[in-house]
Amino acid sequence: MDEALTFFLLTLASMARVATPLVLCAMGGLFAEKSGIVDIGLEGKMLMAAFFAAASAAVTGSAWAGVGAAILAAVALAVLHGLACITYRGNQVVSGVAINILAAGLTVVLGTAWFARGGQTPPLTGSQRLPSLFLPNAGDNILVYAALLSVPLTWWIVERTRFGLRLRAVGEMPFAVDAAGISVAWLRYRAMLICGLFAGLAGAYLSIGQNAGFSRDMTAGQGFIALAAIIFGKWRPLPTFGACLIFGLLDAMAIRLQGVRVPGLGEVPVQLILAMPYLLAVFLLAGFIGRAVAPKASGVPYVKEH
Amino acid sequence: MQALTPTAAAIELREIEKSFGTVHAVRGVSLRIEKGAITGIVGENGAGKSTLMSILYGLYRADAGEIRVDGRPVAMASSREALGHGIGMVHQHFMLVDTFTVLENLVLGAEGGPLLAGGLEAARAELARLAREYGLSVDPDARIADLSVGEQQRVEILKVLFRGARILILDEPSAVLTPQETDRLFGVLASLRERGVTVVLITHKLREIVAVTDHVCVMRRGRVVAERRTADTNVEELAELMVGRKVRLDLDKIPPRLGEVLLRAEHLSLVDGRGVRRLDDVGIELRAGEIVGIAGVSGNGQSELLQVLSGIRAPDGGRLTVCGRVIDADHPGDPAEMRDLGVAHVPEDRLRQGMVAAFEASETSILGYQGRAPFTSYYLLDGPAVVAHCADLMERYDVRPRLPTLGSSLFSGGNQQKLVLAREIARQPRVLLVGQPTRGVDIGAIEFIRRELVKARDAGCAVLVVSVELEEILSLSDRILVMFAGRIVGEVEPGETNEPALGLLMAGAAAA
Ligand SMILES: Nc1ncnc2c1ncn2[C@@H]1O[C@H](COP(=O)(O)OP(=O)(O)OP(=O)(O)O)[C@@H](O)[C@H]1O
Ligand SMILES: [Mg+2]
Numbered sequence: 001m002d003e004a005l006t007f008f009l010l011t012l013a014s015m016a017r018v019a020t021p022l023v024l025c026a027m028g029g030l031f032a033e034k035s036g037i038v039d040i041g042l043e044g045k046m047l048m049a050a051f052f053a054a055a056s057a058a059v060t061g062s063a064w065a066g067v068g069a070a071i072l073a074a075v076a077l078a079v080l081h082g083l084a085c086i087t088y089r090g091n092q093v094v095s096g097v098a099i100n101i102l103a104a105g106l107t108v109v110l111g112t113a114w115f116a117r118g119g120q121t122p123p124l125t126g127s128q129r130l131p132s133l134f135l136p137n138a139g140d141n142i143l144v145y146a147a148l149l150s151v152p153l154t155w156w157i158v159e160r161t162r163f164g165l166r167l168r169a170v171g172e173m174p175f176a177v178d179a180a181g182i183s184v185a186w187l188r189y190r191a192m193l194i195c196g197l198f199a200g201l202a203g204a205y206l207s208i209g210q211n212a213g214f215s216r217d218m219t220a221g222q223g224f225i226a227l228a229a230i231i232f233g234k235w236r237p238l239p240t241f242g243a244c245l246i247f248g249l250l251d252a253m254a255i256r257l258q259g260v261r262v263p264g265l266g267e268v269p270v271q272l273i274l275a276m277p278y279l280l281a282v283f284l285l286a287g288f289i290g291r292a293v294a295p296k297a298s299g300v301p302y303v304k305e306h
Numbered sequence: 307m308q309a310l311t312p313t314a315a316a317i318e319l320r321e322i323e324k325s326f327g328t329v330h331a332v333r334g335v336s337l338r339i340e341k342g343a344i345t346g347i348v349g350e351n352g353a354g355k356s357t358l359m360s361i362l363y364g365l366y367r368a369d370a371g372e373i374r375v376d377g378r379p380v381a382m383a384s385s386r387e388a389l390g391h392g393i394g395m396v397h398q399h400f401m402l403v404d405t406f407t408v409l410e411n412l413v414l415g416a417e418g419g420p421l422l423a424g425g426l427e428a429a430r431a432e433l434a435r436l437a438r439e440y441g442l443s444v445d446p447d448a449r450i451a452d453l454s455v456g457e458q459q460r461v462e463i464l465k466v467l468f469r470g471a472r473i474l475i476l477d478e479p480s481a482v483l484t485p486q487e488t489d490r491l492f493g494v495l496a497s498l499r500e501r502g503v504t505v506v507l508i509t510h511k512l513r514e515i516v517a518v519t520d521h522v523c524v525m526r527r528g529r530v531v532a533e534r535r536t537a538d539t540n541v542e543e544l545a546e547l548m549v550g551r552k553v554r555l556d557l558d559k560i561p562p563r564l565g566e567v568l569l570r571a572e573h574l575s576l577v578d579g580r581g582v583r584r585l586d587d588v589g590i591e592l593r594a595g596e597i598v599g600i601a602g603v604s605g606n607g608q609s610e611l612l613q614v615l616s617g618i619r620a621p622d623g624g625r626l627t628v629c630g631r632v633i634d635a636d637h638p639g640d641p642a643e644m645r646d647l648g649v650a651h652v653p654e655d656r657l658r659q660g661m662v663a664a665f666e667a668s669e670t671s672i673l674g675y676q677g678r679a680p681f682t683s684y685y686l687l688d689g690p691a692v693v694a695h696c697a698d699l700m701e702r703y704d705v706r707p708r709l710p711t712l713g714s715s716l717f718s719g720g721n722q723q724k725l726v727l728a729r730e731i732a733r734q735p736r737v738l739l740v741g742q743p744t745r746g747v748d749i750g751a752i753e754f755i756r757r758e759l760v761k762a763r764d765a766g767c768a769v770l771v772v773s774v775e776l777e778e779i780l781s782l783s784d785r786i787l788v789m790f791a792g793r794i795v796g797e798v799e800p801g802e803t804n805e806p807a808l809g810l811l812m813a814g815a816a817a818a
Contacts, residue, residue, distance in 0.1 A: 162417040162425070169414050172403045179365070179401040180415025181386025296404070304365075 011252050017139055017210055019248030021046065021202040023147040025226035026233075026240050027154045028198025033230055034158060035191035036171035036297040040096030041081050042199055043223025044103030049074040049203025051107040054121040054214035055114065057128045057207075066128070066208045067143075071200035077103065078196030079189075086188045089301035100223075108216050119216040121207070130209040143205040150198065155237040167191060171295030174302040184302045199223075228281035235294065247277045314376070316341040316473055316504040317362065317393075322371035324357055326716070329707050331357045332368075333528035339473075344495060344505040346515040346536070349525030350548055350748040351720025352706040355508045356398060358525070359475050363395040364388040375473075389415075394466030395475040398719060398746075399657075400458050404451040408444050408461050409433065412468050429468065436467055440497050441490075454605070456487035463494065473504040478719070480509060481746045484603050484774055485809075492518045510720070510748050512541040524548055549750035555781065559760055562784045565594030568737050568768040569615065569649075573624035576610050576792075584610040585621070586792040590770075592737065597759065597769040599783030599800075601776060603812050607792035608772045609654055612741050615770070616651035617644035618659075629736060645674055647737075650730040654741030654772070660726040663715035667705075668696035670714045671729050703728035704754070720747040724755075731758055738762055738769045744778060756782055776805045790814045 025042055032039035049070035057066030077099055084095035108119040115121055130141035158164040166187055170177045174184045202222075207214040225247055233240030254273040261267050317339040324332040332354045339345050347355050360366045362373065364385040373382050375391045382388055388395075402411050409429055418425035430446055437443045442460050450458060459479060466474055476495075480488040495505055495518060507519060515522050516536060524532040524547045532547045545553040569592040576585040585607050592598055602608050613619040615626065620638030629647045633639040641651070653659035661670040672681050672692055680691045696710035705717070705724045714722065723746055730738065743759065744752040759782060763769050773779050779786055780800050788796040788811040796811045 160422055162420050162422060165410060165414060165417060165422055169403045169406065172405055173401070176401040176403050176411075176414065179385055179395070179397065181384060181389050182415050 007256065011249070011256050013138065014252040014255060015245065015248040016144060017248075018251040019244050020144050020147045021205050021210070021222055022226050022229060022244040022248060023241055024143070024150060024198050024202035024205065025223055026229045026244055027147075027150045027237065028195040028202070029226055029230050030154060030158075030235065030237060030240060031167070031191045031198070032195040033235060033298060034167050034171045034295060035188045036174065036295055036300065036302075037081075037085060037188060037192065038092045038096065038299045039081070039195060039227070040093050041077065041099030041223075042096075042195075042226055043219055043221065044096075044100035045074040045077045045081075045196060045199035046203040046206070046223050047100075047107055047217070047219045048077055048103040049200040050207040050218055051103075051111065051121070051203075051214045053204035054124060054207035055111070057124055058115070058122045058213075061128055063128055063130045063208050067130075067201070067204045070204035070207075071197055074200030074203060075193060075196035078192040078199070082189050082192040085301060086185050086192070089303060092299055092301070104217060107214070111214065111216070121214040124208060124212045128208065129212055130205075139210065141205075141209045143201055143209050146201060147205075151237050151241045158237065163190070168295075171297055174297050178302075178304060184304075188302075202226075225277045228277050231281050231294075250274075250276045314341050315339060315374075316376065318372075318374040318377075319358070319362070320372040320374070322358065322361060322373070323369045324354075324361060324366060325369060329709070329712075331528055332361070335371075335525075335528070335530050337523060337530055337533075339504060339506060340521060341504050342499060342502045343520040344499055344507060344518055346519035346522040347506065347508045347525060348510070348512065348515060348522060348544060348548055350527070351724070351746075351751060352718040353525040353548075353748075354528045355525055356477055356718065359395065359477055359506065359508065362388070363393060363475060389469050389471065392470065392472040393475065394469060394471030394473070396459065396462040396466060396477065396479060398477040398481070400462055402450045402458055402461060405449065407447050407449055408453075408464075409446040411450060411461060412446075412465055416469050432468060433464065436464055439501070440467070440494050442467075442494055454487075455482045456484065456490070459483065459487075459491070460494075467503075472502070473506070474498065475506045475508075477508045478510065478746060479507070480511060480514060481719075485776070486603070488514070510746065510752075512544050512749060515544065516541055526550065545749045548748060551750075553749050553753050555749070555753055555756070557756055557760055557781055559784075560764065562596045562763065563766075564596055565766055565768075567591050567593050568629055569770075570627040571615065571624065572626075574611075574614060574621045574626065575623035576614060576619065577622050578610075584792050585614065588624070588792070588794055590787065590794070592768040592770055594736070594766045594768050595763060596784045597763050597771060597782050599779035599786045600770065600772045600789055601779045601786055601808055601812055602774075602789035604774050606789045606812075608789055609741070610792075611789070612651065612654065612739055612770075612772055616649060616653075616739050617641045641674070648735050649737040649739065650733055650735035652727050652730050652738075652740040652743065654745075656723050656726050656745075657715075661714045661722065663713075665714050666711050667700070667714055667717065667725060668693045668710035670725055671696040671699050671710070673729065675729070675733065699725065699728040699732055702732075703758075704751070720751060723747050724751060727755060727758075731762055734762075734765070735767060738767050739772075740769065741772045742775075743771060743773065744775070752778075776808055780805065780808070788812055 025046055029039050029042050052073035053066040053070035056069035057063050081095055081099050084090040085092040111119040111121060132138055132140050133142060134140055166177060166182055170184055170187045178184050206218055229240050229243035229247060232243035250273050254270045257268045258270055315338040319335055319337040322332055322335045335358055349355050361368045364382045364387050372379050380391055409426055413425050413429045418428055433446050442464055444457050444460050479491060498505060509515060519536045522534050522536050523530055571588055571590040574585050574588040578584050600608050614621050617639040618641055620635060622635055625632055625634035628649060631647055661673060681688060693710045700708045703724045705721050743755050759769055771782055783800050786798045786800055787794050
């Protein structure tokens with residue numbers, strides 16, 4: 001009995017750990033998606049942020065410098081992405097993939113050049129990492145709470161503010177926004193900046209909150225899972241948050257169940273559980289769980305004839 | 307008519323020029339738009355009407371020329387600036403966010419503060435006031451996607467008024483409206499004028515010009531070729547000014563030479579996704595050599611009928627026999643198969659169903675026939691053959707500009723329609739299904755398209771025409787079927803009826 005309770009609590013704790021970067025990343029992605037930009041590059045932004053967080057925390061000795069650097073790095077990539085697909089009307093998916101490749105390569109190259117540890121940053125200790133706030137050693141650092149707060153905040157911004165209204169409009173019908181005399185490009189850039197901010201926090205959480213340093217490809221597809229969560233949540237903040245929790249739980253269970261034999265089933269294939277988010281997203285998109293309605297102008301660069 | 311005494315100009319355009327690449331769309335246009343009056347702009351398809359208005363509204367930038375509002379020159383670099391000068395525009399294609407409510411669309415761009423709540427409430431009050439004052443009522447909380455076309459247009463007008471516009475530009479507002487909705491629109495325009503709003507109205511329907519405008523300006527090939535006071539002109543003169551020759555809309559038709567039945571629909575029924583019965587026990591026989599017109603207020607099943615007859619949707623009940631092939635719920639057809647059987651279809655919604663906006667005109671001109679000779683040989687498209695085919699269609703059907711490589715969406719509305727029609731008629735089909743054949747086309751093209759349809763009939767084609775224009779149905783058809791609430795409620799001979807009688811049938815009154 002006691003064992004079951006411990007198992008439950010530990011699973012819950014690791015769910016929160018896994019879900020935090022997903023939630024932050026998904027809320028960022030939500031802004032991009034709402035504005036009509038499919039952000040395949042979330043993964044790359046988060047990875048770059050994770051690297052710069054760990055690198056500058058290692059160099060300066062301050063976790064806060066790490067968070068700042070993470071945000072700057074992710075925002076820089078977001079601006080680059082925006083330049084490619086807003087200003088130059090490139091393909092959003094292709095430029096997003098390019099961002100991912102760039103981040104995967106650059107983090108390793110810079111890491112090797114600066115720290116000579118095969119792409120890793122030096123292990124971080126003490127003030128180089130984000131401290132737990134309320135529960136000693138539970139890993140409940142400030143970004144966990146930021147992730148929790150980001151959900152109602154995103155909802156409020158999207159549903160209740162002028163910016164949110166315009167954001168939703170530009171993702172559905174950019175022509176209407178243009179005809180109303182509002183700049184489509186500037187709106188989308190702002191969405192990308194916010195997206196970068198959130199992806200930066202997610203990356204910082206990975207390398208200086210959850211872990212004690214950066215290792216290559218440490219995001220391990222979580223940016224894509226965040227995208228899947230957005231689809232799963234039908235582009236709405238609260239359901240997206242729920243999807244992140246479910247995916248976090250699946251992941252936590254995968255870790256917990258590693259090597260565990262379930263009576264009657266044998267050893268649980270961990271890969272199956274890890275693949276669940278993707279499988280669910282595919283099912284949803286195939287229309288099994290109900291229709292997912294993406295913003296209509298999603299993926300289409302806005303071209304105004306002149 | 308106080309508006310006819312010369313008053314101050316609300317807008318003055320001077321020597322406006324605009325080119326798109328090699329297309330010289332507007333050539334030195336100078337125009338005065340009187341304050342507090344309704345000015346009509348007419349002209350052929352591609353004459354540059356929409357372009358000129360887009361320049362006035364700041365969507366396009368003129369290459370040269372000057373715009374004066376209330377006597378002062380303005381730059382008009384953006385629609386925000388135009389709105390600032392009190393100019394608002396209702397576009398040919400609506401600029402509404404489908405997923406938003408009426409209220410949200412209304413405040414977009416004029417939210418009245420960084421938070422929505424206050425602005426939305428203020429807008430609700432303002433909306434109620436505008437609705438009262440101009441007779442423009444819509445449910446503020448309805449979603450745009452759930453509104454009829456006429457209601458959506460009302461929202462567009464409300465949007466413009468909400469921003470305090472004193473000058474209202476409408477680009478072909480009645481093209482998509484039923485006659486009833488059109489009447490209502492003109493009532494609104496009249497009450498706008500009464501309150502001092504300046505209205506600019508683009509339309510192809512000359513009768514509307516004569517009925518509601520104070521002044522009219524005629525454009526041809528990028529130039530203003532005439533300006534008249536409406537009281538001093540008439541439909542015939544305007545038509546002649548527009549196309550540069552006399553236009554005759556009355557058709558000399560020989561009596562139909564009826565052949566075999568090519569299309570037979572029996573007890574067709576169709577239920578849509580929401581469970582509403584769209585077609586109810588519809589029976590039609592279409593013979594070679596006749597034109598059958600379907601009259602009805604739009605939304606009474608005509609669109610669905612076309613979709614079923616052309617194989618886009620399968621019927622839920624009943625059966626359809628086309629050139630020997632039987633189609634019913636268990637044996638659905640598809641558009642490609644129907645085309646192989648010799649059925650051509652000009653869809654009502656040319657932008658979405660008739661073409662791919664991103665394709666070049668030449669590609670649009672073979673859409674649906676791309677797999678056939680001479681366009682394809684050994685699985686490869688023959689580019690030059692396609693372009694030559696398109697150039698030939700453009701020549702025969704007077705599609706302007708004659709540029710097969712121009713993007714389909716860059717043609718003016720009427721020219722897109724001509725291109726799609728040309729594609730379907732040119733194949734000399736056995737059965738021709740046409741939805742709204744002359745929607746958005748100029749009067750010269752109306753004359754031409756109607757003649758082509760009669761020619762096809764005389765050559766033995768079975769033609770079915772769906773149109774909301776009664777006058778069109780009456781002049782084209784050999785037989786008229788009236789649809790109401792998904793049923794065929796009456797069949798009349800065009801010689802034995804007139805517009806009022808048809809109107810009564812369309813409104814659902816029992817067949818005489
Ligand atoms: N963005 C563009 N690029 C290239 N050509 C264009 C563009 N927009 C319009 N044109 C061309 O400019 C000309 C004028 O077009 P415009 O849409 O103003 O015509 P219109 O008078 O409104 O015709 P209609 O009655 O058919 O709507 C046409 O020949 C059209 O093909
Ligand atoms: Mg036009």
